[in-house]
Amino acid sequence: MKTPTKHLEKPPWFTPHRKLRTDGYLLLSALLVDVPSELVVRLVQSMCWDEDLPENMHRALASLNLAGSSCPQENIAEEFKRLFVGLGSGELIPYASWYREKLIQSAPLAAIRSDLARLGIVRKSESFESEDHAGALCEIMALLSTQDNEISEQEQAAFFHHHISTWMPDFFKDLQAADRSVFYRSVGEFGRCFLAGECEFLHADR
Numbered sequence: 001m002k003t004p005t006k007h008l009e010k011p012p013w014f015t016p017h018r019k020l021r022t023d024g025y026l027l028l029s030a031l032l033v034d035v036p037s038e039l040v041v042r043l044v045q046s047m048c049w050d051e052d053l054p055e056n057m058h059r060a061l062a063s064l065n066l067a068g069s070s071c072p073q074e075n076i077a078e079e080f081k082r083l084f085v086g087l088g089s090g091e092l093i094p095y096a097s098w099y100r101e102k103l104i105q106s107a108p109l110a111a112i113r114s115d116l117a118r119l120g121i122v123r124k125s126e127s128f129e130s131e132d133h134a135g136a137l138c139e140i141m142a143l144l145s146t147q148d149n150e151i152s153e154q155e156q157a158a159f160f161h162h163h164i165s166t167w168m169p170d171f172f173k174d175l176q177a178a179d180r181s182v183f184y185r186s187v188g189e190f191g192r193c194f195l196a197g198e199c200e201f202l203h204a205d206r
């Protein structure tokens with residue numbers, strides 16, 4: 001009778017994913033918090049990535065790269081405004097409080113602020129979006145996942161599970177399907193694939 005293996009060998013794509021994590025969150029934050037700058041669009045156009053990533057991530061990154069090369073920066077800016085600008089007038093409302101409770105600045109925001117205080121993370125004075133905004137949460141995860149940060153992957157997994165995986169995959173799905181989404185359709189595809197990878201990576205052996 002074989003003895004059960006306590007820890008299964010991790011998939012080979014975990015290694016390149018670990019290297020991609022912080023940059024992936026930073027890119028999503030730059031695309032969601034404000035109108036993407038010319039520098040951000042050029043970054044999307046010049047992206048390269050590890051071949052050992054899963055096929056769905058390859059497709060999502062290639063789609064985002066192509067969309068960035070096909071859409072002029074001014075078109076992307078207009079699309080951002082149509083999708084997100086103006087509470088109730090933009091096509092999407094990218095806040096955890098809205099997706100989870102159909103309210104603005106409700107219990108999910110309070111829970112995020114409580115966890116950030118516990119982790120010693122202070123909101124930037126120049127930030128104009130609340131901490132439960134999709135882009136702000138991606139920026140927070142970029143900070144948590146930075147290699148020289150002392151936040152353990154267990155703590156990252158807890159934050160991800162409580163504040164991101166509960167609603168942001170649905171947000172990215174809606175972004176893919178939005179009537180006004182052209183460039184941002186590829187952002188939605190990348191976001192969904194990236195978060196699916198994060199979910200598996202952060203919850204392995206936990």
